[in-house]
Amino acid sequence: MSVTDPAPSSELSGGVVRHEVEAVNAAGTRTLYKAREPIYPKRVKGAFRNLKWIIMALTLGVYYITPWIRWPRGPGEPDQAVLADFAGRRFYFFFIEIWPDQLYFLTGVLIIAALSLFLATALFGRIWCGYSCPQTVWTDLYVWVERKIEGDRNARMKLAKAPWTADKIRKRVSKHVIWILIGMATGGAWILYFHDAPSLARDFFRGDAPFTSYFFFALLTLTTYIFAGSMREQVCTYMCPWPRIQAALTDEETLEVTYKVDRGEPRGAHKKGDTWDGRGDCVSCRACVISCPMGIDIRDGAQLECINCALCIDACDDIMKKVGRPTGLIAYDTDANIARRQAGEKPTVKLLRPRTILYGSVLAFVCALMIYGLSTQATMVVNVLRDRTPPFILMSDGSIRNAYTVKIVNRENYTRDLKITVEGPDGMVVGAVGEKAEGATVTLDAPGDTVRSVRIFATMPPGAAHGASIPVIVRVLDPDTGEEVLNPTVFMAGRE
Amino acid sequence: MSDKEIDETTGVETTGHSWDDIRELNNPLPRWWLIVWYISIVWAIGYWVVMPSWPGISGYLKGTRNHSERANVEVAVAELDAQRADATRRLLTAPNMQAIENDPDLQAFALAAGESLFGDNCATCHGAGGQGFKGYPNLNDDDWLWGGKLEDIRQTIRYGIRSDHAEAHLSLMQAYGAGGLLPRETVDDLVHYVRSLSGQEHDEAAAMRAAPVFQVQCVQCHGAEGKGDQSQGAPNLTDPIWLYGGDAMTIRETLWNGRGGVMPTWEGRLSEEEILALAVYVHSLGGGE
Ligand code: SF4
Ligand code: SF4
Numbered sequence: 012m013s014v015t016d017p018a019p020s021s022e023l024s025g026g027v028v029r030h031e032v033e034a035v036n037a038a039g040t041r042t043l044y045k046a047r048e049p050i051y052p053k054r055v056k057g058a059f060r061n062l063k064w065i066i067m068a069l070t071l072g073v074y075y076i077t078p079w080i081r082w083p084r085g086p087g088e089p090d091q092a093v094l095a096d097f098a099g100r101r102f103y104f105f106f107i108e109i110w111p112d113q114l115y116f117l118t119g120v121l122i123i124a125a126l127s128l129f130l131a132t133a134l135f136g137r138i139w140c141g142y143s144c145p146q147t148v149w150t151d152l153y154v155w156v157e158r159k160i161e162g163d164r165n166a167r168m169k170l171a172k173a174p175w176t177a178d179k180i181r182k183r184v185s186k187h188v189i190w191i192l193i194g195m196a197t198g199g200a201w202i203l204y205f206h207d208a209p210s211l212a213r214d215f216f217r218g219d220a221p222f223t224s225y226f227f228f229a230l231l232t233l234t235t236y237i238f239a240g241s242m243r244e245q246v247c248t249y250m251c252p253w254p255r256i257q258a259a260l261t262d263e264e265t266l267e268v269t270y271k272v273d274r275g276e277p278r279g280a281h282k283k284g285d286t287w288d289g290r291g292d293c294v295s296c297r298a299c300v301i302s303c304p305m306g307i308d309i310r311d312g313a314q315l316e317c318i319n320c321a322l323c324i325d326a327c328d329d330i331m332k333k334v335g336r337p338t339g340l341i342a343y344d345t346d347a348n349i350a351r352r353q354a355g356e357k358p359t360v361k362l363l364r365p366r367t368i369l370y371g372s373v374l375a376f377v378c379a380l381m382i383y384g385l386s387t388q389a390t391m392v393v394n395v396l397r398d399r400t401p402p403f404i405l406m407s408d409g410s411i412r413n414a415y416t417v418k419i420v421n422r423e424n425y426t427r428d429l430k431i432t433v434e435g436p437d438g439m440v441v442g443a444v445g446e447k448a449e450g451a452t453v454t455l456d457a458p459g460d461t462v463r464s465v466r467i468f469a470t471m472p473p474g475a476a477h478g479a480s481i482p483v484i485v486r487v488l489d490p491d492t493g494e495e496v497l498n499p500t501v502f503m504a505g506r507e
Numbered sequence: 508m509s510d511k512e513i514d515e516t517t518g519v520e521t522t523g524h525s526w527d528d529i530r531e532l533n534n535p536l537p538r539w540w541l542i543v544w545y546i547s548i549v550w551a552i553g554y555w556v557v558m559p560s561w562p563g564i565s566g567y568l569k570g571t572r573n574h575s576e577r578a579n580v581e582v583a584v585a586e587l588d589a590q591r592a593d594a595t596r597r598l599l600t601a602p603n604m605q606a607i608e609n610d611p612d613l614q615a616f617a618l619a620a621g622e623s624l625f626g627d628n629c630a631t632c633h634g635a636g637g638q639g640f641k642g643y644p645n646l647n648d649d650d651w652l653w654g655g656k657l658e659d660i661r662q663t664i665r666y667g668i669r670s671d672h673a674e675a676h677l678s679l680m681q682a683y684g685a686g687g688l689l690p691r692e693t694v695d696d697l698v699h700y701v702r703s704l705s706g707q708e709h710d711e712a713a714a715m716r717a718a719p720v721f722q723v724q725c726v727q728c729h730g731a732e733g734k735g736d737q738s739q740g741a742p743n744l745t746d747p748i749w750l751y752g753g754d755a756m757t758i759r760e761t762l763w764n765g766r767g768g769v770m771p772t773w774e775g776r777l778s779e780e781e782i783l784a785l786a787v788y789v790h791s792l793g794g795g796e
Contacts, residue, residue, distance in 0.1 A: 037518075045535035242539075249537055400636030407650040407746035414647070444791045445608055466791065 023294070024283045025333030030297040034308035035244075036316055047245060049171065050306035052154060053164035053298075057325025066142045067151055075196065078203035082106075087424055087460070095205050107385060110422065112392070119381045126377060130370040132260040134362060135343070136267035140253065140318040146246050147318060149197070149239035150304065153190055160186045164301060190240045191232070198231030244305045247318055254315050263346040264361045268319045270299075270310045270341050273352045278310075281334060292336045299323035299341060309341055391427075391457075392420040395485045395498040403503040409473030413502050418464045419487060421457040427489050428456050433469045435483035435502055443467045469502060478504055591616075598780045604657035607787055614787065621788025624781055628773070629789075637792045642751055642768050646792045650748040654737045655793055661786035667772035668740065675772060678728065678739045684763030693720055698759045704733040704744045705753065 023029070035048045082092035082105055089096060094103040102109040102117065109116050131138055140147060161167045161182050173179055202224040203211060214220040215228075238246050247254060261267065270293075278293035293310065300308045302323055305316045309323045321343075328338040348358035398414040406412055421427055432452045433441045442448040443465050446455045457463040469483070480501040488495040511520045514532055522531045555561065558570040569575075588595075594616045601607045608614050626635065632643045639645035644652060653663050653676050666674040683689045689697070696717035702709040722731065728741035735743035742750060751757050751766065773782060 044538040044541050046538045245537060245539065249540065398636055400634055401638035401645065401647060404645065404647045405747055406648055407743065407748055409747050412647075445611070445614060 022282050024281045024285070025330070025335065027281075027294055027296045027298075027330055027333055029280065029295065030301050032297050032300050034300055034311065035306035036314065037308070037311075048306065050244065050304065051164040051167045051171075051301075052304045052306075052322070053301045053326075054158060055302045055322050055325040055329070057328055059321035059325050063142060063151065063320070063322075067148050070143055070145075070148050071152070075200045078200060078208040084108075085424055089207055091207055093204060094207070097205060108422070110420070112420070113388075116381070116384065119377060119384070122377055123374065123381065126370060126374040129260055130367060130374055132257050133262070133265060133364075133367050133370055136261055136265050137253075137257055137317075137319040140247065141268075141320040144318075146238060146251070147320065149193075149235055150243050152193065153239040153243075154304065156189050156193070157186055160189070187240075191236055194232040194235035194239075195228070197235040198228040198233075201231045202227050244316065247305070248316050258315075260366075262364070262366060263350075264364055266343045266345055266360065267313060268309065268317065268321050268324060268341065269313070269344040269346070269349070271339075271344060271349060271352075272310075272312075273349050275310065275340055287336070292331070292340050294330065294334055296330055298326040298330050302326035313346075388422075389494070389496070390422045390492075391487070391489065391494055391496055392422070393485075393487045393496040393498055394418040394420075395500050397500050397503075403505060405505070406470070410470050410475075411473075411504050412468050412470040414466055414468050415485060415500065416464060416466050417485065417487070418462060419457045420462050421459055424459040426456050426458045427491065428454065430454050430488045430490060431465075431467060432486045432488070433467070433483055433502075434486055435469065436471065436475065436481060438472050438475045439483075439502075440470045440472075441467055442470070471502070471504060480504070595780045598783050604661065604783070604786065607783070608657070608790070617784040617787035618791060620781070620784035621786075621791075624777065624785050625788055628777070629785070632770075637789065644750055645748075646789050648748055649793060650743065650746055651737060651793075652735075652740045652742055652750070655790070657786055657790050659737070660789050661782060663770070664777075664782050664785055664789070665772065665774045668770040669767055670769060670772040672772035672774065676740055678741065680728075680761065680766040682763065682765035683724070686765070689720070689724065693717065694759065694762050697721065697725075697762055698755050701733070701744055701758050701762075702753070702755065705747060706745075707753065 035050060077093050078091065080092040081090050082103075083090045084103075089099075089103060091103065092105050094101075096103065100111050107116075128139055157167065161170050170179060170182065199215075202215075202220075206221075206224065211220055211224060215224060242250075274291060275293035276291040278291050278295045281287070281290075281294045297308070299310070300306075300323075302325070303309070304320060304322065305318060307314060307316045309317065324339075324341045324343075327341040331338045331340055344358070345360070347361075351358050394417070396416045396418070398416070402413075404412040404414070415433075417431060419429065430452050431441070431443075431454075433439060434451070439451050440448075441451045441453055443453045443455065446453050446465065448454070451469075453465075453467055455463070455465060467485075480503050483500060483502045485498040485500055486495060487498070512523060512530070513520050514530065517532060519532045519534060522533045524531045555568070556570065557572050558574055559567055560570060561568045594613065597610075597613055598607060598617060601610075601613070606613075607617055625633075625637070629637070633639050633646055634643075637646035644650075649655065651659065653659060653668065663676065666672045666676065668676045669679075681688060683697075684691065684694045693716075696713040697720060699709040699711075699713035700717035700721050703711075703714040721729075721733075725733075728739050729735055729744055730741075733744035735741045747753070749757070750768075751761055773785075777785070
């Protein structure tokens with residue numbers, strides 16, 4: 012296969028244009044420190060391109076709009092639907108409110124995200140990379156801007172080589188200005204997730220916002236501009252760990268963007284009127300290569316650089332229609348199917364495999380745990396710690412006293428009157444410094460959205476308690492809601 | 508080039524390293540990566556200049572920003588004091604100590620401050636939870652030598668007991684035996700009398716013999732019934748709580764050699780508001796008399 016081909020495109024079937032291009036990762040002479048090879052992805056049209064436009068609109072829309080969604084929670088609480096409130100140490104997500112002691116919910120979300128990624132990758136390859144990764148989405152957006160201003164592939168290549176005329180300066184400056192504006196919008200939206208969006212936006216323009224807001228605004232503006240503007244595929248190839256990990260998650264039954272070697276080879280230019288017998292369907296036009304945002308050649312097989320964006324599918328389908336061959340020379344397919352066809356068998360798609368069943372069931376299990384945890388979330392959490400120094404106290408009248416530190420987390424936003432009762436042997440008397448007490452019950456109030464800590468004393472009259480430890484239950488009751496928490500502990504009555 | 512091994516699949520040359528027949532591709536390093544490395548070297552040099560870096564013989568290179576973690580901590584502590592200034596002022600201006608306990612915010616502030624002060628200063632003798640040891644009173648019970656009211660506790664902390672402070676609580680359990688004040692047999696009899704006060708096992712005849720002696724020698728401090736006197740720090744001998752021990756051996760030792768434990772004065776070592784906070788904390792330990 013030679014890069015240049017003598018036949019002019021007018022003689023080729025479908026009027027297909029053949030491009031002189033080499034994949035950026037093609038094996039060849041390589042210098043030790045390789046400069047980035049500029050890539051000028053050509054615009055493609057087709058089903059996958061449309062799908063990508065829709066996903067881009069959705070993901071960017073969700074990202075930019077979410078902080079502005081309001082969700083009234085009552086007085087004294089933020090009305091922002093999604094808010095990571097670091098100062099108040101709370102995380103809000105619509106009806107869910109997470110306290111620092113419930114950080115395991117965030118761990119759960121991260122585990123669910125990781126498992127979903129595992130499952131999706133095992134089934135359909137790098138669909139995360141191809142459609143929804145921020146790096147892909149913003150790069151796609153930046154390329155779109157670039158194309159609007161500088162034109163498609165050929166025009167951009169020409170402009171890159173052109174001398175610095177006023178026209179080139181105008182185009183380049185407007186491109187970078189728009190890129191930076193998009194970056195600023197991205198950084199600006201990011202910081203809104205951590206503060207009340209309307210007031211932060213106002214403070215931001217007045218210069219009154221916290222330093223961290225300006226810092227992260229600047230940081231995200233810069234990373235967006237650099238990663239989507241000039242780094243692009245370098246981020247995927249050299250900075251991101253995911254391409255390395257995904258090789259362990261896929262197998263020969265995984266549906267990935269695949270060039271069907273069995274159908275395409277032997278490849279070569281196809282002249283009008285020539286027969287298709289004895290040759291493959293690939294007409295060596297390299298439309299797939301020039302439309303690839305990674306600048307690679309899918310016909311080299313599955314490779315680290317390929318983000319599975321499926322744009323080469325659209326590009327090749329277009330060519331196949333022109334030359335009058337069935338589409339799908341490049342398509343979502345599996346290695347196993349190539350082998351099956353080569354062996355004369357029928358290709359099949361096996362979605363249920365030990366690997367996908369495992370990922371799926373673990374995922375379902377963790378999701379069920381999370382739903383259970385969230386739906387049974389208590390509005391009152393109680394911790395009882397028995398004093399250990401000293402384990403018990405001998406009083407001057409011979410009675411025995413134990414002290415307990417009771418921590419009550421009140422997740423409601425109002426003050427609750429609570430009753431703490433120590434259920435133990437008859438005759439037990441309970442008290443707390445500064446609180447009302449009667450018999451074995453202490454009454455106190457727990458202010459809303461706080462942790463109330465109180466030390467209670469349980470006393471047994473002289474001679475009434477025997478044995479090293481007597482089981483007791485510390486019951487915290489909210490008489491208004493009927494909610495109660497029982498905490499089993501012990502009462503130490505001495506050594507005899 | 509002939510000695511370079513080329514990987515068949517990728518056409519990339521390998522490093523020649525092989526682990527279990529897995530060979531490492533010698534892919535080129537991107538140039539921008541190298542540039543980032545150079546930039547970080549330049550950054551590091553800039554960092555040396557700006558921030559404290561190299562150690563010297565007598566000190567270190569301070570850097571142009573004169574950054575000092577120690578100074579930062581001092582600033583942070585000053586900020587903390589400023590934040591606490593209001594609560595501290597309210598502590599000091601409270602009309603009486605009961606008012607501190609009645610104000611939940613102020614009480615919480617005092618308790619938190621008191622707890623950490625207790626751990627730093629008092630726990631060595633009284634134990635982490637104030638449980639005490641032999642000779643060092645348990646602060647959790649309701650038996651107070653010098654009084655368990657808020658104001659009493661504050662006095663005791665401020666001046667100490669038999670400390671070198673002029674206002675310190677003073678009183679001494681005499682060495683009745685060693686000091687030659689009473690003959691040996693009388694001391695032995697007194698042990699039985701003292702044990703009889705708290706209803707412990709004793710020899711009735713010996714106790715009867717010692718009763719008149721107690722009414723002469725001990726009554727001034729411990730009272731006719733042996734219930735003690737908090738104004739003199741004289742313990743109640745009728746309850747089951749003993750500072751040194753209520754067994755016959757220990758009581759005899761106490762009578763023979765006398766007692767005079769010391770608690771230092773904290774005035775001057777702790778500030779007025781710290782003593783207040785500590786008193787509120789210790790008061791809460793005992794359940795608040
Ligand atoms: S795979 Fe399709 S697009 Fe790529 S060179 Fe062959 S015919 Fe052209
Ligand atoms: S080879 Fe195809 S699927 Fe892979 S990155 Fe390039 S265009 Fe996208």
